[in-house]
Amino acid sequence: xRMSELSRRSGVPVATIKYYLREGLLPxxxxxxxxxxxxxxxxxxxxxxxxxxxxxxxxxxxxxGEVLRGVSEHASDMHQMLGLVLGARPVDKAAAxxxxxxxxxxxxxxxxxxxxxxxxxxxxxxxxxxxTTLRSLGMDVDWRTLLPYAELAHRTAVVDLDQLQDADEPIxxxxxxxxxxxxxxxxxxxxxxxxQEDESAKRHGA
Amino acid sequence: xRMSELSRRSGVPVATIKYYLREGLLPxxxxxxxxxxxxxxxxxxxxxxxxxxxxxxxxxxxxxGEVLRGVSEHASDMHQMLGLVLGARPVDKAAAxxxxxxxxxxxxxxxxxxxxxxxxxxxxxxxxxxxTTLRSLGMDVDWRTLLPYAELAHRTAVVDLDQLQDADEPIxxxxxxxxxxxxxxxxxxxxxxxxQEDESAKRHGA
Numbered sequence: 001x002r003m004s005e006l007s008r009r010s011g012v013p014v015a016t017i018k019y020y021l022r023e024g025l026l027p028x029x030x031x032x033x034x035x036x037x038x039x040x041x042x043x044x045x046x047x048x049x050x051x052x053x054x055x056x057x058x059x060x061x062x063x064x065g066e067v068l069r070g071v072s073e074h075a076s077d078m079h080q081m082l083g084l085v086l087g088a089r090p091v092d093k094a095a096a097x098x099x100x101x102x103x104x105x106x107x108x109x110x111x112x113x114x115x116x117x118x119x120x121x122x123x124x125x126x127x128x129x130x131x132t133t134l135r136s137l138g139m140d141v142d143w144r145t146l147l148p149y150a151e152l153a154h155r156t157a158v159v160d161l162d163q164l165q166d167a168d169e170p171i172x173x174x175x176x177x178x179x180x181x182x183x184x185x186x187x188x189x190x191x192x193x194x195x196q197e198d199e200s201a202k203r204h205g206a
Numbered sequence: 207x208r209m210s211e212l213s214r215r216s217g218v219p220v221a222t223i224k225y226y227l228r229e230g231l232l233p234x235x236x237x238x239x240x241x242x243x244x245x246x247x248x249x250x251x252x253x254x255x256x257x258x259x260x261x262x263x264x265x266x267x268x269x270x271g272e273v274l275r276g277v278s279e280h281a282s283d284m285h286q287m288l289g290l291v292l293g294a295r296p297v298d299k300a301a302a303x304x305x306x307x308x309x310x311x312x313x314x315x316x317x318x319x320x321x322x323x324x325x326x327x328x329x330x331x332x333x334x335x336x337x338t339t340l341r342s343l344g345m346d347v348d349w350r351t352l353l354p355y356a357e358l359a360h361r362t363a364v365v366d367l368d369q370l371q372d373a374d375e376p377i378x379x380x381x382x383x384x385x386x387x388x389x390x391x392x393x394x395x396x397x398x399x400x401x402q403e404d405e406s407a408k409r410h411g412a
Contacts, residue, residue, distance in 0.1 A: 042340035115404035148365045157401035190329035191359035198321035199363040204284035205379035
């Protein structure tokens with residue numbers, strides 16, 4: 001297909017496509033004439049993944065380039081690839097300086113639920129920091145408080161990964177993983193709020 | 207107790223307490239001498255709630271004043287009070303202009319799970335907007351996609367409300383509701399990320 005159709009199919013403006021080509025995020029098309037090239041379905045899928053990584057996950061162009069190189073290398077290793085595209089998540093950006101004690105508590109929680117996760121997972125720091133903050137506010141909480149939430153998070157992750165099974169192509173799966181994981185965050189929190197309202201009415205309502 | 211002890215017990219600086227007294231967020235203490243007053247446990251609890259509403263939920267001083275007036279009026283009505291302190295949540299602030307079609311889908315979802323929530327709940331708009339965004343990104347999703355997440359959100363809300371049962375005083379319950387609901391948001395998302403990593407390793411790992 002021509003550049004104009006690639007733009008229409010992917011929803012990415014022509015000028016942006018040219019920029020991605022120059023930056024090497026997108027492979028060049030097959031040259032058909034001077035100043036004209038043919039693009040394939042692969043380009044459409046790749047553009048959608050780029051749009052998800054930049055527009056939804058909020059990566060920079062150079063970070064996106066790194067992730068895309070990783071995705072190409074590990075296209076056949078689904079676990080590696082998901083780790084790459086989901087990697088350091090925006091929600092965890094602030095997390096950095098959790099205390100060793102609080103991190104130890106998170107490890108106890110993980111041991112209890114039997115999850116194997118990477119030693120340096122930013123999400124571990126995020127949880128440890130919140131535990132510390134909650135206690136500084138006088139809340140009587142520890143890792144046991146989080147145990148029922150961890151069990152529900154596991155079921156959520158099972159639903160999440162089921163949603164990815166539909167996609168055949170690794171690159172399409174990577175795109176679905178980014179879009180669904182990041183955009184569903186606000187939905188999960190909104191659903192929790194509505195469920196709280198309903199449950200509160202059942203318990204305390206007129 | 208004296209102002210200095212109130213400050214120590216609540217963790218709020220004396221100058222800030224004086225400011226809240228002037229703004230009417232905190233009732234005056236019992237005058238014991240010129241320029242001296244006696245404060246009670248009620249003041250400690252109320253200061254902690256103010257700190258939660260401003261520091262954790264991110265309300266302004268005047269918004270906090272409105273919520274506190276509502277909490278006093280509805281102290282015996284737990285459902286009203288939770289609605290007030292949790293009210294319009296930061297996560298929903300951006301939501302405003304969801305399409306009627308997408309809102310209709312959210313209503314279908316709510317009918318399916320049997321939740322009764324207020325007609326104008328901001329969380330409904332937040333979900334409707336994300337459905338629209340997901341579809342604009344080419345994702346094949348509708349309210350049925352969200353059904354398993356809604357069922358998990360209900361279980362999460364049950365755990366949430368159980369956490370509030372420990373608190374006897376209505377004002378203490380209000381404070382726990384704000385702190386736990388808002389601060390646990392990042393924990394729930396971080397737990398989901400860790401659970402995804404673990405589940406992905408189980409399905410696709412070496």
